[in-house]
Amino acid sequence: MPEPGSRHEPRWSAAEIEAFFARPVAEVAPDLLGSEVVCGHVRLLLTEVEAYAGLADPASHSYRGRTSRNAVMFGPPGRVYVYLSYGVHWAVNLVCQGDGDPAAVLLRAGRVLSGHDRARAHRGDVPDHRLARGPGNLTSALGVNGPMTGTTLWSGPMRWQPSPREAAVAEVRSGPRVGVSLAADVEWRFWLAGDDTVSSYRRSTRA
DNA sequence: CACTAGATGCTCT
DNA sequence: GAGCATCTAGTGA
Secondary structure (H helix, E strand, O other), rough: OOOOOOOOOOOOEEEHHHHHHOOOOHHHHHHOOOEEEEEOEEEEEEEEEEEOOOOOOOOOOOOOOOOOHHHHHHOOOOOEEEEEEEEOEEEEEEEEOOOOOOOOOEEEEEEEEEEEHHHHHHHOOOOOOHOEEEEHHHHHHHHHOOOOOEEEEEOOOEEEEOOOOOOOOOOOOEEEEOOOOOOOOOEEEEOOOOOOOOOOOOOOOOO
């Protein structure tokens, strides 16, 4: 939780956060690099994300319409969409755009800024740069889980704040999304160049 | 480091 | 039943 007086105290209101995520998902995704999420005692700087749109994006969970799993994507922006991947790992998305226009950004990797001991308690004995490398590892490090789906980024268990103004913005790279068999060449994966917390690219064997 | 194989169980057809 | 928005351990260079 942010402590008063620290540089991590909230800078944006709920309305400002909602407006940030109300934009087109492919614009929001690269803007998230360098911003921070907090859950429990773990704080993370985002280093790798992927954009998923709706009806125009065959790789998106919302492509084939609303289901019980993806319902949150169809709601207002600034919410958390959590789903179970491969029946084993939680993955977390931030809902973008607006009501009825489903889109979200998948959080793929981050650098743990504080709470290393808590993150390691969830993840086991791995080096710092691997604590939150990969979508499943990221949620594990943060302690994010399924029941958190639908909560807001300003009043829920997982909070988000933009990059500190003084933060030096590293170079952003983009490329195809990891592991998708449809729209496998759409370059909607974004990461910070040269960062060792970024996961490695794997193309779907079906693509 | 690069690459591969197999476990895993939920979601949707 | 098919297909996963994945991970780790294992191999070999």
